[in-house]
Amino acid sequence: MEVGGPGFVVMAGPCAVEGAEQLELAARAVAQAGAHLLRGGVFKPRTSPYAFQGMGEPGLKLLVDAGRRHGLPIISEVMETEQLPLMAQHSDILQVGARNMQNFGLLRALGKLRKPVLLKRGLSATVQEWLNAAEYILAGGNEQVMLCERGIRTFETAMRNTLDLAAVAWAKERTHLPVIVDPSHATGIPSLIAPMSLAAAACGADGLLIEVHPRPEQALCDGQQAMSPGDFATLMQRLPGVLAAVDRHLWTPAGPAQIAGAR
Numbered sequence: 001m002e003v004g005g006p007g008f009v010v011m012a013g014p015c016a017v018e019g020a021e022q023l024e025l026a027a028r029a030v031a032q033a034g035a036h037l038l039r040g041g042v043f044k045p046r047t048s049p050y051a052f053q054g055m056g057e058p059g060l061k062l063l064v065d066a067g068r069r070h071g072l073p074i075i076s077e078v079m080e081t082e083q084l085p086l087m088a089q090h091s092d093i094l095q096v097g098a099r100n101m102q103n104f105g106l107l108r109a110l111g112k113l114r115k116p117v118l119l120k121r122g123l124s125a126t127v128q129e130w131l132n133a134a135e136y137i138l139a140g141g142n143e144q145v146m147l148c149e150r151g152i153r154t155f156e157t158a159m160r161n162t163l164d165l166a167a168v169a170w171a172k173e174r175t176h177l178p179v180i181v182d183p184s185h186a187t188g189i190p191s192l193i194a195p196m197s198l199a200a201a202a203c204g205a206d207g208l209l210i211e212v213h214p215r216p217e218q219a220l221c222d223g224q225q226a227m228s229p230g231d232f233a234t235l236m237q238r239l240p241g242v243l244a245a246v247d248r249h250l251w252t253p254a255g256p257a258q259i260a261g262a263r
């Protein structure tokens with residue numbers, strides 16, 4: 001799978017893997033809607049130490065199995081260097097969370113791997129700090145780095161964070177790295193995820209990372225911002241129109257021309 005080419009890539013799934021049934025419902029829904037990768041946290045960086053911290057290794061096994069069943073590669077967060085051997089063996093993309101953007105030991109360890117890394121922008125990081133964090137991974141020789149804008153802290157409190165779409169266009173202009181947008185953490189409001197996803201597609205992002213939960217009201221993590229499977233499916237149907245306006249298309253294994261020709 002190519003990220004950063006003409007094909008626009010959509011990664012979706014629950015904030016956290018909570019159990020076999022929840023994950024299967026989420027994976028089936030996002031796969032049927034046309035997502036390209038399955039997301040799911042098994043090590044969760046929670047603000048409170050008493051909140052659900054993720055299922056750990058058993059959750060990772062569920063994620064791997066669900067991805068295989070539905071033909072989707074997986075992306076999951078690695079929080080600590082000690083988790084790297086396990087995560088690097090099983091996760092197709094290693095996510096570095098916003099809170100770890102400047103965990104230089106972790107970044108250096110990721111630089112030694114030859115696996116794709118999605119590096120989230122820190123809660124209050126400037127774009128320059130974000131690029132320097134990416135440089136830690138690249139300098140180690142791991143060239144498969146994608147940036148992820150997930151909203152930053154500003155004086156605004158109406159939304160969970162402030163989505164900095166100009167930073168997406170800025171990073172696309174000044175670096176060769178793919179840029180993914182996470183409208184879920186950026187807004188914290190389900191009804192804003194679709195419009196911000198379309199805006200991200202319009203401004204040059206290379207893909208999306210979206211939280212989808214089969215029963216948002218029962219979620220153990222980030223349920224208040226989870227998109228319903230139905231709303232996600234509607235978004236997937238609307239994306240191609242916006243992408244076409246900026247000469248892009250949803251990623252497909254063969255590319256749209258070959259698929260059209262085969263029909």
Ligand code: PEP
Pocket residue numbers: 015041045096097098099120150185
């Ligand atoms: C997440 O993707 O669930 C997550 C914890 O995101 P962030 O690091 O952007 O807060």
Ligand code: MN
Pocket residue numbers: 015016185211221222
């Ligand atoms: Mn989350």
